[in-house]
Amino acid sequence: MASARDQAPGALSAAAEGEVVIEARSLRKRFGNREALRDVSFEARAGELLAIIGPNGAGKTTLLSILAGIRSPDEGTLSRTREEIGWVPQQAALYRKLTVEENLRLFARLEAVADVESTVAEMLEQTGLADRRGDQVGTLSGGNQQRVNIAIGLLARPAVLLLDEPSSGLDPRQRERLWQFVLALSDAGTSVIFSTHYIQEAERYGDRLLVLADGERVFDGTPSDLHAAVPDSRSDDFESAFVRFLRERGH
Amino acid sequence: MSRLRAVGWLLAKDLRLLRRSPLVTALLIVYPILIAVLIGFALSRGPEKPRVAFVNEIPTEEQASVGGTEFDKAETRAELCGRIECIDAADREEAQRMVADGEVLAALILPADFLERLNSLAGLDPQQPTVEVLVNEEDPVKGQLVDDRIRALITEANLILSQAVSEQAGSYLDLIVDGGSFSVPFLGIGDLEILGLRRSAQILSEIRDSLPASSRLEGLDQVIRFAELARENLKFALPLLGAIAEPIAVDKQVVSGETPSLDAFAIAVAATVTLMFVTVLLVAGSLALEREENAFPRLARGLVSPGLLLAEKLALGIAVSVAVTALMLAGLSAFVAIEWDRLAVIALAIVAGGAGFAAFGAALGGLARDVRASSLLAFMVALPVAFLSLIPSGTVEPGLYTAVEVLRVAFPFAPSLEVMSAGLEGAGSIWPPLLNLAAIVLIYAGLARFGMRRFA
Numbered sequence: 001m002a003s004a005r006d007q008a009p010g011a012l013s014a015a016a017e018g019e020v021v022i023e024a025r026s027l028r029k030r031f032g033n034r035e036a037l038r039d040v041s042f043e044a045r046a047g048e049l050l051a052i053i054g055p056n057g058a059g060k061t062t063l064l065s066i067l068a069g070i071r072s073p074d075e076g077t078l079s080r081t082r083e084e085i086g087w088v089p090q091q092a093a094l095y096r097k098l099t100v101e102e103n104l105r106l107f108a109r110l111e112a113v114a115d116v117e118s119t120v121a122e123m124l125e126q127t128g129l130a131d132r133r134g135d136q137v138g139t140l141s142g143g144n145q146q147r148v149n150i151a152i153g154l155l156a157r158p159a160v161l162l163l164d165e166p167s168s169g170l171d172p173r174q175r176e177r178l179w180q181f182v183l184a185l186s187d188a189g190t191s192v193i194f195s196t197h198y199i200q201e202a203e204r205y206g207d208r209l210l211v212l213a214d215g216e217r218v219f220d221g222t223p224s225d226l227h228a229a230v231p232d233s234r235s236d237d238f239e240s241a242f243v244r245f246l247r248e249r250g251h
Numbered sequence: 252m253s254r255l256r257a258v259g260w261l262l263a264k265d266l267r268l269l270r271r272s273p274l275v276t277a278l279l280i281v282y283p284i285l286i287a288v289l290i291g292f293a294l295s296r297g298p299e300k301p302r303v304a305f306v307n308e309i310p311t312e313e314q315a316s317v318g319g320t321e322f323d324k325a326e327t328r329a330e331l332c333g334r335i336e337c338i339d340a341a342d343r344e345e346a347q348r349m350v351a352d353g354e355v356l357a358a359l360i361l362p363a364d365f366l367e368r369l370n371s372l373a374g375l376d377p378q379q380p381t382v383e384v385l386v387n388e389e390d391p392v393k394g395q396l397v398d399d400r401i402r403a404l405i406t407e408a409n410l411i412l413s414q415a416v417s418e419q420a421g422s423y424l425d426l427i428v429d430g431g432s433f434s435v436p437f438l439g440i441g442d443l444e445i446l447g448l449r450r451s452a453q454i455l456s457e458i459r460d461s462l463p464a465s466s467r468l469e470g471l472d473q474v475i476r477f478a479e480l481a482r483e484n485l486k487f488a489l490p491l492l493g494a495i496a497e498p499i500a501v502d503k504q505v506v507s508g509e510t511p512s513l514d515a516f517a518i519a520v521a522a523t524v525t526l527m528f529v530t531v532l533l534v535a536g537s538l539a540l541e542r543e544e545n546a547f548p549r550l551a552r553g554l555v556s557p558g559l560l561l562a563e564k565l566a567l568g569i570a571v572s573v574a575v576t577a578l579m580l581a582g583l584s585a586f587v588a589i590e591w592d593r594l595a596v597i598a599l600a601i602v603a604g605g606a607g608f609a610a611f612g613a614a615l616g617g618l619a620r621d622v623r624a625s626s627l628l629a630f631m632v633a634l635p636v637a638f639l640s641l642i643p644s645g646t647v648e649p650g651l652y653t654a655v656e657v658l659r660v661a662f663p664f665a666p667s668l669e670v671m672s673a674g675l676e677g678a679g680s681i682w683p684p685l686l687n688l689a690a691i692v693l694i695y696a697g698l699a700r701f702g703m704r705r706f707a
Binding site: 068069070082083087089091092093094095096097098102106107109110111136152 | 257268544
């Protein structure tokens with residue numbers, strides 16, 4: 001099969017490449033006495049792949065859930081509404097007894113997509129699952145289920161797509177295929193914001209990294225910038241450099 | 252987007268999921284049909300008669316006669332075996348073995364001297380006849396059933412016999428009052444002429460009239476007065492004997508509750524039990540599935556509000572309730588007459604009951620983390636509630652019954668049963684249980700909505 005980049009479909013959103021499509025300003029979230037997010041700001045551009053990384057409890061999931069509109073921030077603003085952002089939860093949110101096509105059609109209808117059938121056909125093409133459209137989702141591999149999961153997040157043609165640890169639980173081959181699919185989306189102009197525990201994945205696929213630790217933004221830049229920010233780390237792999245980066249900042 | 256259309260798509264999705272679960276679909280179809288057939292057979296065939304071994308040790312030539320009343324032995328046996336299924340046993344030993352082996356519930360033994368003693372009841376030397384009953388009380392329910400059946404039979408036989416004895420006693424009294432002939436064959440006494448009180452008084456009066464006025468007549472007058480007084484008072488003895496034969500008569504008056512016929516009540520119970528299992532399990536499972544499939548956060552993120560999703564689940568429960576109960580009633584109509592001209596009220600009852608159970612199921616589904624837990628919870632809660640709701644008043648302690656009453660009001664089973672009875676036969680007013688169900692729907696839907704806050 002050709003790579004997803006080779007099959008890049010037409011742009012899903014109307015945003016021009018490089019244009020800022022989402023901007024978060026001074027987001028704060030508190031759970032009881034614990035401050036989960038402290039004054040976090042960032043922006044993402046059209047077609048950009050923004051990786052949100054950080055140790056456990058850093059606030060990655062809280063930030064994504066605020067961006068997705070599932071939680072409200074205590075303070076701060078977002079430039080996009082919930083309806084303009086596609087969200088893909090970590091675990092496939094699909095009906096396993098329904099077929100791929102039925103899942104897509106149901107959510108397309110609930111999303112009030114204008115032309116349900118052509119959108120479903122487009123998503124089937126994009127996910128490379130057209131030939132398995134009639135298969136029940138429960139019979140698909142984890143990787144293919146995640147593709148359908150992502151396709152549902154794309155039904156409303158959002159300018160921004162949020163992926164919560166999209167490759168979690170997938171084997172290396174499935175992960176590779178999944179990222180080909182995500183890269184194709186990015187190539188098509190969709191801004192993809194994803195969280196991950198796989199640091200190499202963030203380095204490999206992220207155009208930019210947003211590093212959170214203890215609810216604070218501690219880094220915002222490219223993987224090269226992060227490497228550069230750690231003295232004498234050129235000989236280290238990226239994960240080692242990342243760990244040193246956090247340690248030097250007291251995390 | 253129209254909310255109604257969203258509910259429609261979700262409903263179509265749930266029905267499709269149902270269709271994709273062959274076991275659940277089969278249960279939804281088979282269960283009501285099975286219940287309908289079982290209830291239908293039970294209603295159309297009537298209760299099974301208990302099997303009782305019958306040993307008759309009475310010599311065949313003996314006739315049963317109490318007073319002047321002859322009892323035909325064949326008819327008496329037919330009467331007895333109409334109430335129980337008589338299994339003839341050759342002798343006492345065989346009957347005992349049949350009872351011990353569980354072939355029969357009990358054995359009824361008529362001893363050899365039974366008729367002789369029975370015949371003596373209306374004589375001058377009455378001897379009480381005894382029927383022997385052998386029972387196997389390994390099962391208390393079975394033991395109680397046998398006790399009840401045999402006690403009822405003996406009570407009825409005693410009543411017939413005491414009436415015969417009373418009639419015979421009445422004829423003796425007539426003889427004393429009015430006179431006549433009397434014989435005691437077994438004592439070798441032929442026809443005896445009994446003068447009787449009336450005739451005695453007449454004779455004495457005639458004698459008194461023929462005696463000279465100077466005679467001492469006071470003693471004779473006393474005897475004449477006694478004879479007249481005795482005759483007049485013995486007239487009252489006849490109705491008194493009738494009263495002794497049947498001391499208590501029953502005059503039943505219904506002072507509260509319009510009771511449905513047994514058939515309608517049985518159908519209502521069957522329909523309500525079916526509604527309960529199908530609807531509670533389906534709605535609880537369907538709501539829990541949204542959580543199990545992780546679909547809820549995606550739906551609730553602006554596509555469908557939790558309230559709308561809950562409404563869809565209630566609609567699913569009601570739709571399936573109507574389909575399943577209609578199927579069951581259609582099946583039952585092959586066995587018993589269902590008043591289809593009351594279709595509108597029946598439909599209202601099914602919808603109301605379905606809504607109550609659907610809300611109850613949604614509350615359980617809102618509590619459970621997955622479909623299996625919701626099913627287990629549904630069984631654990633619904634089954635005892637249904638049993639307790641069927642406890643009639645006056646059969647348990649007042650304090651316990653108050654608790655049962657609270658359960659009846661707080662859970663949808665009892666009001667659903669009442670609306671169903673009212674729907675099927677117009678027994679009682681439909682409005683109080685309908686209001687009860689409306690309150691139940693609101694409360695349990697509120698609980699379900701509260702439970703759904705944990706889904707995200």
